[in-house]
Amino acid sequence: MRIVLVLALVLAHGAADAASYSVDGAWLRGPDGAQLLSLQPTFDVDYLAGGRRTRRQLRFAPWRRISRAARWQLVTSARVDDVHAVLTLRGSLRSPAIDVELRVSYGRARRVGYERLSFASGALDRALMLDRALRRRPLGRKPSVVGNLTPQRVWLARGTARVALVGGRGVQSLRASFASGRARLWLELDHQRNHPRTRFRCKLRLPPRYTAPGRDDMDVRRAGEVRWMRARLIVGSARLLEPMRYPRGYRAALVLTDHADQSRATTFEALAFGRTGAVAAGELGAKHAGLVNRGLGYTKTVFVERRGPYAKQLDSPRYRALLAKVGRRVEIGLHSVTGRADDTARVEALLKRFRALGYKGRTWIDHQPDTNCEAVATAGWNRRGRFYCLAALAKHGFRYLWGTIDHILPRASLNILHPDAPGRRRPVLWQHGLVRVDGAPPFWLFASTNIYWRRARVLARTTPRAIDALVRERGLLVAHVYLDTHRTRGRLRNLHLVDRLARGRYRLGPRVDALFARLARRQARGDVLVAGVERVLGHLAAMQALALRHEAKALRLDGRALSQPLSALTLRLPHGAAGARLEGQTRALPSRLHGGRREIWLDVPKGRVLRLQVLDAKGQPLALLPPGGIALR
Structure with missing residues (x-):
């Protein structure tokens, strides 16, 4: 598996040009010769192999210098056990960029706790970081961390010199701190807390008390595997673009993942179209009540076949007829295939039936991992067991799997990214080496937050003020919900958004429909995208395969690693830019x-390379990188 990391260190506007900067093999130096950033990072590792845990801070060997005409190259290496790391810097007297490449190879299988390059700065005046709300935040003594859903950037300043650290494709996370006038930066190729993996034991019946799952977060490396991390250092005045999270300029996203447990045709129709019987009465469209009528999207998971104490869903003609009316905004996925444990053959057969019925959804949400042994979090990942299901999921095109992780929301906030806790990791979308099928596209696991609340609490937490805050923070809510449930007894009583009428009919609560109408208006304004897993998390996953590279007069967007076209990618232009256009x-x-x-x-086609020009107020292209090169002393 190959991972690419793009790193840029950029001098801000108004500072000296590139020709004033130099590299002496140990430091990147400013115009006055001051040490800005050490070019002798350590390689910090935490491995588990053969029952032995190894935690080391590896120092690289002295640089080996290679010069050819105007180009130069520095190469070094480090080794621990069977792991071999090679670090290379490449620069030129004619370019303000230094290419950084780290190559790590593994002689035998092992588990990984973390792998990271650790950089130290010289004496600085200040240091800032782009936080999860996409704001510049001063760094402090306690490290801050951003993951793969936030552009990784740190700004360092000393006098008139400015250096910005920019992480790109393949960066799992970036940590940074600033204390006593010096910064520490950790570029993480891997960290086990970025990809949590829960582990349930299959009991075939619910235990009398809830049992917390185990954890198996460490990723795996196979014998002979090679990982790559690439980076760039750019000096001098530069104008940088930043990729935003959501398509078409949306500033926040709300993803509803509706678990199938409590759904039945009468309540589903009331949720989607306002009341039971609305479809027969022709009450369809934006002027009528209902989540679907209001034009909002979500992920609706279902059971293929009824087993256990649940209503018929895909084995009900009435339920299927309702699904046929919801439109493309509603993504139809699976909540396992039934409400009980199913072995490999049965999962395969019911997945085949799901596709034969014409459903194209690619989201799988484990149902009750304690009892559904084929759950990915239970035994569905184990290829040697009778409940193995990953190969069948890959065969039938599933890509997005719930990681059975529910983050707790911050108080009075809807933002699962929790930007006000900068030192706390908040993984939302990730891959794990134990959840993969050789030769198949990778699975993406995702986290959510459980908001299966009483109606009054739902309405109190989703006020216009709360939505405003979500938009301000460029936030994300992935909600674990049971939207069309209705129970009057037991532990689920009163946890419903629909009201019961006479003769088994239901209607959507008026205040709930008013909330849906407000969200629809915010969506129409371009503030909040209300959509399903594939639309939002699929867009974020596709962005991980896009390589961005700043050139002298254009931004290069390399889509050759995309598995699907990337639609309406949003980019934030540098200060002073008036617009942008594609080259040519x-x-x-x-x-x-x-x-x-x-x-x-803009749209980025699969397999294509585009170049984007940034324009000034007169429509003329702006230079993104300064002239000049970097001298090797």
């Missing part, structure tokens, strides 16, 4: 102004 075209891309900076969006 005359029409400016769609955009809007927010917070003094313009944001544009």
Whole structure:
């Protein structure tokens, strides 16, 4: 498996040009010769192999210098047991960029706790970091961390010199701290807390008390595997673009993942279309009540066949007829295939039936891992067991699997990313080496937050003020919900959004429909995207395969690693930019102004390389990188 990391260190506007900067093999030095950033990082590792745990801070050997005409190269290496790491820096007297490449190879299988390059700075005046709300935040003594859903950037300053650290494709996470005038930066190729994996034991019946799952977070490396991490250092005045999280300029996203347990045709129709019987009465469209009528999307999971104490869903013609009316905004996925444990053959057969019925959803949410042994979090990942299901899921095109992780929301907030706790990791979308099928596209696991609450609490937590805060923070809510449940007894009583009428009919609560209408208006304004897993998390997953590279007069967007086209990618332009267009075209891309900076969006085709020009107020291309090169002393 190959992972690419793009790293840029950029001098801010107004500082000296690239020719004033130099590399002496130990430090990146500023115009006055001051030490800005050490070029002798350590390689910190935590491995488990053969029952032995190894935690080391590896120092690289002295640099080996290679010079050819105007180009130069520095190479070094480090080794621990069978793991061999090679670090290379490449620069030129004609370019303000230094390419950084780390190659790590493994002689035998092992588990990984973390792998990271650790950099130290010289004496600095200040250090800032782009946080999970996409704001510049001063760094402090306690390390801050951002993951793969936030552009990784740190700004360092000493006098008039400015250096920005920019992480790109393949960066699992970036940690940084600032104390006593010096910064520490950790570029993490891997960290076990970035990809949590719960582990349930199959009991075939619910235990009398809830049993917390075990954890198996450490990723795996196979014998002969090679991982790559690539980076860039850019010196001098530069204008950098930032990829935003959501398509078409949306500033926040709300993803509803509806678990199938409590759903039945009468309540489902009331949720989607306002009341039981609405479809027969022709009450369809935006002027009528209902989640679907209001134009909102979500992920609706179902059971293929009834087993256990649940209503018929895909084995009910009435239920299927309702699903046929919901439209493309509603993604139909699976909540396992039934409400009981199913072995490999049965999972395969019911997945085949799901596809034969015409459903194209690619999201799988484990149902009750304690009892459904084929759950990915239980035995579904184990290829040697009778409940193995990963191969069948891959065969039938499933890509997005619930990681059975429910984060707790911050108080009075809807943002699962929790930007006000910068030192706490909040993984939302990740891959894990134990959840994969050789030769198949990788699975993406995702976390959620459980908001299966009483109606009054749902309404109190989703006020206009709360939505405003979510938008301000560029936030994300992935909600674990049971939208069309209705119970009057037991532990689930009163946890419903629909009201019961006479003769087994239901209607959507008026205040709930008012909430849906408000969200629809915010969506129409371009504030909040209300959609399913594939639309939102699929977009974020696709962004991980896109390589961005700043060139002298254009941004290079490399889509050759994309598994699908990336639609309406949003980019934030640098200060002072008035717009952007693709190289060779005359029409400016769609955009809007927010917070003094313009944001544009464009489609990136699979297998293509595009170049994007940034324009000034007169429509002329702006230089992104400064002239000059970097001298090797």
